[in-house]
Amino acid sequence: xxxxxxGTGGREHALAWALSRDPAVSEVxxxxxxxxxxxxxxxxxxxxxxxxxxAALARRLGVDLVVVGPEAPLVAGVADDVRAAxxxxxxxxxxxxxxxxxxxxxxxxxxxxxxxxxxxxxxxxPEEAAAALAELGSPYVVKDDGLAAGKGVVxxxxxxxALAHAAAxxxxxxxxxxxxxEVSLFAICDGSTVYPLQPAQxxxxxxxxDEGPNTGGMGAYTPLPWAPPGLVDDVLAxxxxxxxxxxxxxxxxxAGLLYAGLALTSRGLRVVEFNARFGDPETQPLMALxxxxxxxxxxxxxxxxxxxxxxxxxxxxxAVAVVMASKGYPESPSSGDVIVGTETLSVxxxxxxxxxxxxxxxxxxxxxxxxxxxxVTAVGADLADARAKAYEGVHSISFPGAQWRTDIALEASRG
Ligand code: AMP
Ligand code: GLY
Numbered sequence: 001x002x003x004x005x006x007g008t009g010g011r012e013h014a015l016a017w018a019l020s021r022d023p024a025v026s027e028v029x030x031x032x033x034x035x036x037x038x039x040x041x042x043x044x045x046x047x048x049x050x051x052x053x054x055a056a057l058a059r060r061l062g063v064d065l066v067v068v069g070p071e072a073p074l075v076a077g078v079a080d081d082v083r084a085a086x087x088x089x090x091x092x093x094x095x096x097x098x099x100x101x102x103x104x105x106x107x108x109x110x111x112x113x114x115x116x117x118x119x120x121x122x123x124x125x126p127e128e129a130a131a132a133l134a135e136l137g138s139p140y141v142v143k144d145d146g147l148a149a150g151k152g153v154v155x156x157x158x159x160x161x162a163l164a165h166a167a168a169x170x171x172x173x174x175x176x177x178x179x180x181x182e183v184s185l186f187a188i189c190d191g192s193t194v195y196p197l198q199p200a201q202x203x204x205x206x207x208x209x210d211e212g213p214n215t216g217g218m219g220a221y222t223p224l225p226w227a228p229p230g231l232v233d234d235v236l237a238x239x240x241x242x243x244x245x246x247x248x249x250x251x252x253x254x255a256g257l258l259y260a261g262l263a264l265t266s267r268g269l270r271v272v273e274f275n276a277r278f279g280d281p282e283t284q285p286l287m288a289l290x291x292x293x294x295x296x297x298x299x300x301x302x303x304x305x306x307x308x309x310x311x312x313x314x315x316x317x318x319a320v321a322v323v324m325a326s327k328g329y330p331e332s333p334s335s336g337d338v339i340v341g342t343e344t345l346s347v348x349x350x351x352x353x354x355x356x357x358x359x360x361x362x363x364x365x366x367x368x369x370x371x372x373x374x375x376v377t378a379v380g381a382d383l384a385d386a387r388a389k390a391y392e393g394v395h396s397i398s399f400p401g402a403q404w405r406t407d408i409a410l411e412a413s414r415g
Contacts, residue, residue, distance in 0.1 A: 327401020
């Protein structure tokens, strides 16, 4: 099978890497990719948001499968363009990607499907926002309705701050605060069949102890030794399958990766958000532990034949990804800082450096080119072992101003 991965981040590096070691895959291409992805794929300088250009590239390369990584092209309808060109595409249609593209739409689907989520009010005026904040109470949760790259959500005890965020957005969803640990559960879907992956956990805040501003994600691990038994079956029955069924009923089937961001609250599980693509950085440790070949799963999902292939299986052990971010992230990430030390790590040692915001400078040196620079991903016998290997990897890499959290998977590794 010939494959083409669209995107440029750590998630796309993990997906391209998993495809490259799948015996069924003869070629991996990526657009636009990054220097890490270039180690496992042939890169093509095509704009991921340009559906016509992506479809033309897929046709020219004669690929059997396109995998669209990020949300922006999905919400823009790039998967529709690829399918219209007669090429199988893993990634939901523009209509189905609204589950991520509009938080108000996602709430409406959850209501119709009976999926447990936070009570919420959609507000377009300051008066409506003030009334919703008073009704739902503190801590206040105010979400920009549209795509905001993980930065559209404000959770605060400060009413003024909550009102200010609402005023700064055109349309917001104000919702009740959800307590309890968060879980990322991903499912491969073909519009009707749903195959959940192992649960993972992401660390969204920039600093240790969940302090500081939200980021795209500073680290992740899988599986979750503390997760209640039956969690995956429970989420499949109460969240994933009802949502996929409701989308099919509406005539906009969801085929692609459905990402349920969940809170395990004192009153039971609740959906925090849906995303319409693999999560970043959770995909990095998940791909490190995936035992089944990836291409047949994604191809079957893209062609409505998921029940013809076996569900994914997993290697024993644990995987941990620690993100190294650039100086100034998330407010004002620095770029062009020279990165050293990535060459010494390799999959053979079970420590893998997955590139996100990296580039080559004029002299061919590896430099930073974005907020999240790399995710050092390690596999170990258990979380403590995987953590130790990942941090050993982090300490062998350096660039000016590098930032990372020291507590990724720490609490979970202590049992
Ligand atoms: P979202 O973009 O919806 O995933 O929100 C980003 C982050 O904000 C989530 O991962 C949570 O940590 C936090 N968050 C979102 N909604 C809520 C909520 N209703 N209660 C508490 N925290 C939330
Ligand atoms: N890990 C968070 C996200 O991918 O949105």
